[in-house]
Structures are given as structure tokens and as C-alpha cells.
Amino acid sequence: MNTLDNLIQALSRLPGIGPKSAARIGYHLIKTNPQYNKELAKSIGTIQDVVFPCPVCGSYTEISPCRFCSDSSRDRELLCVVEQPQDVVTISTSGSYNGLYHVLGGAISPLDGIGPEDLSFDSLMRRISEGSFQEVIIATNPTEEGDTTAMYIRHLMKDFPDIILTRLASGLPIGGDLEYADRLTLARSLRGRIKF
Template sequence: IEEFSRFPAVGHKTAERFVFFLLQQDQTALSRLAEVIKELKEKITICRLCGAVADYSPCQICSDPKRNSALLCIVANTRDMIAVENTGEFQGNYHVLGKVIDAAQGIGPEELNLKPLAHKLKNKPIKEIILALNPNFEGETTALFLFQWLKKYPQIKITRLARGLPTGIDLEYADELTLSQAIKHRREINQ
């Protein structure tokens, strides 16, 4: 029960339900589940180009020559990338930060996945960066940091998703229409 309680948003009661459910399964089902969990670390990798969790590297999106390489969408994690991708509105490439700045958790800017981003900005003809970060305190703090950090690239237009997304929501929980409209009506960040 303690191990299941370590999962995000899983409390003691839910962990208990998981354990009792598993106890009712036959050995084949349990073995299959154990194998799938083991394969997570063995078969899943991080894309060397965008930083997303993927089956192979470079990932399917980074390998797609039809993507608009002049557009780059910066997201906190792979789940947010999938949420943006599912709207069908964005046809550029992505960069996954891996984390957001969170002083309460001891996560500072140095823990963001910025080295590959700097390499991309130096070597790719990027014209616009969309900061697609959650509209909560950590997302706003990270966006402000990135805006300052990106000032050394004055030729690149920096935009944010349009508002309409409620403050405090995680992108992965936003409905596709709302997120689609936020992408369409993104705005440039001015000082």
C-alpha cells in the first residue's frame, strides 16, 4: 500500500483498492503487469532533440520533416506536449523543460533542460517560441525566467498561450477546444 501511495494523486484508500484488485488477479495477469512495468525503463527513452519521453530517439515528432522548424513550443513535460499536439493546431517542434521552477520543491532554473535549447536556438532557424506553460505560480515563474533568458535572441518572437485557460489548471486537463483556441490566439510577450 505504501508503494502505491507514492504515485501522484493516490492516497491511502486508492492504494488500498489497487492492492485488493491485484490480489484478485491470477498469476498470469500479475506477471504481465510486472513485465510491463519493468519494460518502462528498458524500452522508453528520452528524445535527444526535444527531451520528450518516447519509444525511440529522435522521437516521431522530431523526425517528421513536415514540421515547421521555425516554430518551437516550450512545455514543462511530455504530458503537456501531448496535450498541445492533440489540438492539431501546432505544427512546429517542441522543447521539453523536464521541470518548472518551484522554490518550494527546491527546483531552480539550473535544473531546467536548457543546454539542448540553447543549442537549438544557435543552430536552427527559429522565428517564434511559444511558452506553453501552466498558468499557475510555477508556470508563470518559469515563463518569466525564460523570457529574460531568451532576450539574448532578439530575432526570435516570444509568445504565450492566450488566456482563457483558467489560472491554476494543468494543460493536460484542459479540453482540446480551449487549448486549441489558446494556441490560435497566443500573444507576443512585451516588456
């Protein structure tokens, strides 16, 4: 196997990159500025030395604690629980949330061998018991695993009856047509309907 084939094979192991996309990227890198390739290789080679999980919330950061945990202007009575570090960025860029975060590191998935002990529930419960949270927002994905994880959090939260527990709404996207909605999305939309 030659160098280009090795590169294409390595690129195709990235999430969301199939063999055709990997080949396009590989051929693009051959034609691009060599300095860009060197900077890209350096960034890839050093990312794990520079970026690490925040010891407080679990979000990826280059400083400890992360910019969200250390920002005194954030609402410390709100805690948003997400599955992955990239979910923090997604919610943060929406501009509609100004509380703190907690990253679980995944979702409960018995078929994949991921149980509660594999996720950061212990640190979540420690933060809740030591903090002054008024509301915990469950922002797990609207999947079977995300729903199972949300139910598990609800079970853990029974010892904190004074804290409001909420879940992100899910349903029809803005501009979507009913005829294209799948049954599960439509069912969630009906269950989560609001007074008009």
C-alpha cells in the same frame, strides 16, 4: 506487514493515488486475471530500460530522436516549450499544433530547490541559436512557478529579437460560469482578452 499491505503501500506512493485508491487497486489485482498482473509487472519492470528522454527535445521516447523530432512534416519554425514530457502528449493530442517541442524537465521553484541550472535551458538556447525558429511558444503551467519560468525564458530570449515569443492563453474554460472562477483565473482572462 503482509504482501497485500506492501502492494497497497507501494501503490499509494504513486502520484494521485491515495490510500483508499491504492487499496481498491490492490484488491482489484487480487481478483483479476493472473496473466494481466504478469504483463503489468513486466511493463513496469522494463519501462526504464525501454523508454528514455529524446536527446533533442527531452520528450519520452523509445526511438532516437523521438517521433516528433524526426517527423519532416512538422513545422520547424515553431518551437513549443513545456515543463514535462507528458505536456508534449497533451498538446499533441489536441491536434492544433504541428511544430517542434522542447521539454524543460520542470519549472523554476526556489522553494523546492529547483533553479535554472536544474532545467534544460542550455539546450533550449542552443536549439534556438542553431535552428530556424520564427516563433517560440511558452507553454508552461499557469502557476507561480510556470510564470517565473516563462519570465526567465523571456529574459533569455532578449538576444533573439527577430523571434516572436508567445505564451499560451489562459482563462475561463469553455462552458464555465463566472461565479465559479477563482480571482486569478478571472484576472488572467481579463488581461488576455481579445478583440471581438
